[in-house]
Amino acid sequence: MTDYTENNREHWNARTAVNAASAARYDIAGFKAGKSSLTPIELEELCDVAGKSMLHLQCHFGMDTLSWARLGANVTGVDFSEDAIALAEQLCEETGLDARFICTDIYELPKVLDEKFDIIYTSGGCLVLAL
Numbered sequence: 801m802t803d804y805t806e807n808n809r810e811h812w813n814a815r816t817a818v819n820a821a822s823a824a825r826y827d828i829a830g831f832k833a834g835k836s837s838l839t840p841i842e843l844e845e846l847c848d849v850a851g852k853s854m855l856h857l858q859c860h861f862g863m864d865t866l867s868w869a870r871l872g873a874n875v876t877g878v879d880f881s882e883d884a885i886a887l888a889e890q891l892c893e894e895t896g897l898d899a900r901f902i903c904t905d906i907y908e909l910p911k912v913l914d915e916k917f918d919i920i921y922t923s924g925g926c927l928v929l930a931l
Contacts, residue, residue: 805880805905812881816861820887826863832895836870837863842923849873852918857906862888862899864923869899876913880905 819826831837842864850872856865859877861884868875877899879885885903892899904912 809880809905812860812879813883816881816883816887820861828863828891831863831866832891836867838867839924846919846921849919853915854919854921855915855917857920857922859888859901859923860884862891862901864921865899865901866891866895866897868921869897873919874898876900876902876915876917878902878904878906878909878913 820828823829826837827835836843848871849868852873854868854873854875856862856868856875856877859865859879860881861879862877865875865877865888877885877888878901879888880903882903885901888899888901892901902909902912
């Protein structure tokens with residue numbers, strides 16, 4: 801792992817606790833009570849995911865991953881932050897949703913996952929447009 805990658809992973813490990821505590825941005829309590837973390841445009845663009853296999857890259861602590869699972873997707877979330885994946889697995893267990901989480905750098909993913917998916921998804925925080 802490069803120094804840049806390791807520094808970035810450490811940053812996201814630290815951000816996990818900060819983000820999880822943000823009721824305004826993440827609202828884990830609301831999520832546990834049944835709220836979805838997905839935006840209207842995500843729901844519109846992907847349409848019906850029931851029964852589809854989905855790979856969620858850079859899933860952070862899995863709220864979007866688990867929201868897709870609530871809609872019937874067979875979803876696998878991937879992130880390189882151990883803290884984020886640990887929280888994702890905890891949320892998965894607490895909500896009783898069916899999802900799988902893998903802790904790895906996405907560049908290493910082919911070494912640990914050999915599957916095909918109907919949908920490959922990443923959320924808004926991963927792709928940023930500079931205007």
